[in-house]
Amino acid sequence: HTAGGAALDLAGTRVVVSAGGTREYLDPVRFIGNRSSGRQGYALARAAAVRGAEVTLVAANVTLPDPAGVEVRHVETTAELRDAVLEAAAAADAVVMAAAPADFRPAEASATKIKKSEDGSSPRIDLVQNPDILAGLVTHRPRPDTVVVGFAAETGDAAGSVMDHARAKLARKGCDLLVVNDVGGGAVFGSDDNEAVVLDRDGGAAPVPRGSKSALAHVVWDRVVALREAARP
Numbered sequence: 001h002t003a004g005g006a007a008l009d010l011a012g013t014r015v016v017v018s019a020g021g022t023r024e025y026l027d028p029v030r031f032i033g034n035r036s037s038g039r040q041g042y043a044l045a046r047a048a049a050v051r052g053a054e055v056t057l058v059a060a061n062v063t064l065p066d067p068a069g070v071e072v073r074h075v076e077t078t079a080e081l082r083d084a085v086l087e088a089a090a091a092a093d094a095v096v097m098a099a100a101p102a103d104f105r106p107a108e109a110s111a112t113k114i115k116k117s118e119d120g121s122s123p124r125i126d127l128v129q130n131p132d133i134l135a136g137l138v139t140h141r142p143r144p145d146t147v148v149v150g151f152a153a154e155t156g157d158a159a160g161s162v163m164d165h166a167r168a169k170l171a172r173k174g175c176d177l178l179v180v181n182d183v184g185g186g187a188v189f190g191s192d193d194n195e196a197v198v199l200d201r202d203g204g205a206a207p208v209p210r211g212s213k214s215a216l217a218h219v220v221w222d223r224v225v226a227l228r229e230a231a232r233p
């Protein structure tokens with residue numbers, strides 16, 4: 001699926017892609033955020049458009065130029081990301097959650113800038129958990145045949161390997177595909193390259209060799225197309 005010779009195998013389909021990292025504000029100038037650049041999500045949106053899909057890209061704090069031929073909705077917080085994704089997903093054939101939503105937000109955000117106290121003490125910030133957008137899409141699929149794809153950046157630790165964590169996450173989330181990045185080396189963020197394994201709900205694992213985020217994007221859409229074909233009566 002190289003540019004110029006791309007198959008139009010997503011023509012007539014509507015897809016939603018989320019990208020970037022959400023911010024949760026502590027006060028008007030400060031937030032909790034993460035290192036997602038949005039590059040993989042943008043590559044997914046671009047690849048889907050090239051293959052003929054009608055694409056809505058929900059972008060959280062991404063500074064990349066809007067891809068041509070894609071409807072882009074810019075958001076900041078996880079709540080905004082969720083609203084925009086669910087709205088766009090209502091008529092979608094596939095939803096790919098490449099965004100990194102902040103898992104927690106401050107229990108309350110200050111309307112005014114938090115000031116340092118005179119006595120040198122530090123503020124205590126209570127966090128509450130954000131809703132899981134991907135899990136919500138799985139339990140309330142927009143349509144029974146909507147393909148739901150998640151991404152996971154994992155590191156191996158004492159509790160298990162990258163793949164152990166990824167398999168458990170796929171089972172927990174119940175999505176159709178989970179694209180797994182090993183971020184132990186820190187090489188993925190902001191990079192143009194990516195290396196991944198695509199896990200599917202039936203236990204399959206397809207390694208994708210190190211290559212461009214665009215190449216990985218095309219592999220993901222190949223798998224989405226295959227799942228849709230397999231589901232066709």
Ligand code: CTP
Nearest residue numbers: 097098099101130131132133134150151152153
């Ligand atoms: N995700 C989501 N909503 C959230 C958190 C994550 O939709 N509030 C989606 C991400 O977009 C991604 C997938 O879930 O597609 C996996 O994200 P990840 O952060 O790896 O999963 P978590 O369940 O948050 O697990 P962890 O504790 O490892 O962060």
Ligand code: CA
Nearest residue numbers: 100101102103
């Ligand atoms: Ca998370």
